[in-house]
Amino acid sequence: MPLIELRGVWKIYDSGSMRVVALRDVDIDVEEGEFVAVVGPSGSGKSTLLHIIGGLDRPTRGIVRVAGIEVSSLRSDTELCKYRNELVGFVFQMFYLIPRLTALENVELPLIARGLDPRERRTKALEALRLVGLEHRAHHRPAEMSGGEQQRVAIARAIVTEPKLILADEPTGNLDSANARAVMDLFEKLNKALGVTILLATHNLELLSYCDRAIRLVDGKVAGIYDRERYDELIALSSKRLREHDST
Amino acid sequence: MRVRDYVLYSLKSVRERRGRSVGAIIGVMIAATALALGMGIGKAFQEVFAEYLGKTLAASSIFVMNAAGLTDADVLIFSQLPCVKEAFGVAVSQATVATARGHRSVTIVAVDPRHLAELLGVADLNEFVEEGIPVPRGMEVVVGANIWQDQETGERLHRVGEVLTLRVGGRREVSLLIAGLAKPGGLRGMGFSVDDSIFMDPEEFFTLISRRRVYQVAVVILTKPEYATEVAKQVRALAPPRSRVFTPIGMVAQVEVFVNSVGMLLTFTSAVSMGVTALWVFDSMTISTVQRVREIGVLKAVGFTSRDVLLLFLTEALLISLAGEAAGLILSALLSRLVYIPVFNLRLKPVLTPEILALTLTLPVAANLAAAAIPARAAARLDPVRALRYE
Known part of the structure; x- marks a missing residue:
């Protein structure tokens, strides 16, 4: 049974005068332990897809199942929060660390939500920071760290609960190439060593080398699913679309 | 979430917005002090003055004063009156x-x-x-x-x-x-x-x-204090010219009006202060909610429930209120020893009873929690996706 299973998922934003279809009849399966990229141009629905899988947003129609839980049918705030806390780790482009908290305190946040004993959560948070190589920066605030370090702290926050799934939305979008590589190496390590399933939304096709598969979204629809052997085809297709976009 | 974590997390937020927090704390302190002293003065009047006079001759007596003097005959006439x-x-x-x-x-x-x-x-x-x-x-x-x-x-x-x-x-x-x-x-x-x-x-x-x-x-x-007004009229009619007739009950009532006015003034000051502080807390929390939209999104993404977010914001208001209350109660205790209203030979000092302290603790906290509830609910209801996309 796949870890992530999407069947006929639609997401329509209806604000009265405007109707925007973000996802159209999306069917996706992701196996446990896979590292999958979600690629596509801006507005293609990558972030929406991640938000729906992560239980931050609800699909308008369709079924979303993660680790056997039918996320699309979770209604109560408590159920959704428990799901997000226990099964999913989020990593965002802008890191979204809380400025007044130290790296350690930021990493502890999901464990605070879980109501864990302070000593236990400190041990776990330090372990997560050690895993991302930032144990020595535990008591520094985000403003005292580089972008790469901040993103690694964000990754530590995502993995501290030992989730089955990490949803990374353009995690390297705000980093230079060296830091981007460091972050991707870290994702690869988590995926390979800990078996964490990673779904990575990105514009950057250079990152495909880290991924087992790539799902291409265009206008909210799955336009193709590519394995490593077909990455060249995907890169060529994306470059062509980019050229078309530039000429118009 | 553990209670301790609500407090620690909220404390960090209060410390981050130090300027606004101190302003609100001072407001609560003024409100609590004015409320405690206002009620304390009223209580002091009841306990020290009214009760004292009520126990003595004053409650059931009428005084007649005349600079030229009253004779034994005048006194005899007064003693013959009914009641x-x-x-x-x-x-x-x-x-x-x-x-x-x-x-x-x-x-x-x-x-x-x-x-x-x-x-x-x-x-x-x-x-x-x-x-x-x-x-x-x-x-x-x-x-x-x-x-x-x-x-x-x-x-x-x-x-x-x-x-x-x-x-x-x-x-x-x-x-x-x-x-x-x-x-x-x-x-x-x-x-x-x-x-x-x-x-x-x-x-x-x-x-x-x-x-x-x-x-x-x-x-x-x-014979009974309730006859005072009626008998005073008769005494006034029978007393020599230029006599001043007064009942201590009336005097007490006048002093009571004065003391109550002071108490009311302090209570009014407290009410205004509480209102201003509540508005300040409302304003501060609203700004805080707007400034922390993305933070709220992150909290929800990592598993904080809407109830957790609501309680975090309310705890901030509670911490500010309690800090102000503590300062206000210390100030009230000090002022209740130093400040007094002179009434005749008495020094009417505010009496801080457990009931007054309980009210002083409850009212400003309740006002601030009510004020904080609106922005706190708005924060709790924020859609996590919108919050994370907020620029």
């Missing part, structure tokens, strides 16, 4: 007594010994004296505390058995025997200072001090 238990005259005269620091003024009070206890508002006359006998006969006198001891040092200036020489009506000197030393008393039934008075027998008073047998005050004692 009057009895009436008696009090002769009063000013004199001076020589001290090491020069002459000081004293009031000579002459009242029939049968009525002395009523006049002084004591059940037992032995409560009245520190030393010696309470009822002076012949040339004996009982002297007030400010006369027999130094007000500043407490040094004893006169003893029982000594001769006290008074200067009356200019140059005439009268020597009297000290038979009793009155306890420091403050206010008594009529509202005069016992501490600055000398008590003596009326017969001797009309021989040695004043040759005219007239009283400056007549006290009319009623």
Whole structure:
């Protein structure tokens, strides 16, 4: 049974005068332990897809199942929060660390939500920071760290609960190439060593080398699913679309 | 989430917005102080003043004052009125007594010994004296505390058995025997200072001090306090011209109005302060919510429930309120020792009872929590996706 299973998922934003279809009849399966990229141009629905899988947003129609839980049918705030806390780790482009908290305190946040004993959560948070190589920066605030370090702290926050799934939305979008590589190496390590399933939304096709598969979204629809052997085809297709976009 | 974590997380947020937090804390402190003192003054009046007067002669009596003097006939007429238990005259005269620091003024009070206890508002006359006998006969006198001891040092200036020489009506000197030393008393039934008075027998008073047998005050004692207004009308009609007739109940009512006004003013100050602080908290929390939209999104993404977010914001308001309350209660405790309203010889100091402290603790906290509830609910209801996309 796949870890992530999407069947006929639609997401329509209806604000009265405007109707925007973000996802159209999306069917996706992701196996446990896979590292999958979600690629596509801006507005293609990558972030929406991640938000729906992560239980931050609800699909308008369709079924979303993660680790056997039918996320699309979770209604109560408590159920959704428990799901997000226990099964999913989020990593965002802008890191979204809380400025007044130290790296350690930021990493502890999901464990605070879980109501864990302070000593236990400190041990776990330090372990997560050690895993991302930032144990020595535990008591520094985000403003005292580089972008790469901040993103690694964000990754530590995502993995501290030992989730089955990490949803990374353009995690390297705000980093230079060296830091981007460091972050991707870290994702690869988590995926390979800990078996964490990673779904990575990105514009950057250079990152495909880290991924087992790539799902291409265009206008909210799955336009193709590519394995490593077909990455060249995907890169060529994306470059062509980019050229078309530039000429118009 | 654990309670401790709500507190610690909120504390960090309060510290981050130090300026606004301090402003709100000061507001709560002013509100709590004004509220405690306002209610404390009212309580002090009830406990110290009203209750005291109610227990003494004052509650069921009428006073008639006339500068030209009231005769025994006037007193007799008053005593014959319906609902009057009895009436008696009090002769009063000013004199001076020589001290090491020069002459000081004293009031000579002459009242029939049968009525002395009523006049002084004591059940037992032995409560009245520190030393010696309470009822002076012949040339004996009982002297007030400010006369027999130094007000500043407490040094004893006169003893029982000594001769006290008074200067009356200019140059005439009268020597009297000290038979009793009155306890420091403050206010008594009529509202005069016992501490600055000398008590003596009326017969001797009309021989040695004043040759005219007239009283400056007549006290009319009623069978029941509720007849005071009606009997006062009759006394006013029968009293000699230019007499002043007043009931202590009326006087107490006037003082009560004054004290209540002070209390109301303080309570009003407290209400305004509470309102301003609540608005401040509302404003501060609203700004905080707007500034922390993305943070709220992150919290929800990592598993904080809407209830957690709501409680985090409310805890911030609670911490600010409690800090202000603590400062306000300390300030109230200090001011309740230093601040007083002088009423006759009494110093009306705010009384901080457990009920007043409980109200002082509850009201500003409730006002601030109510003010914080609106932005806190808005924060709790934020859609995580919108919050994360917020620029």
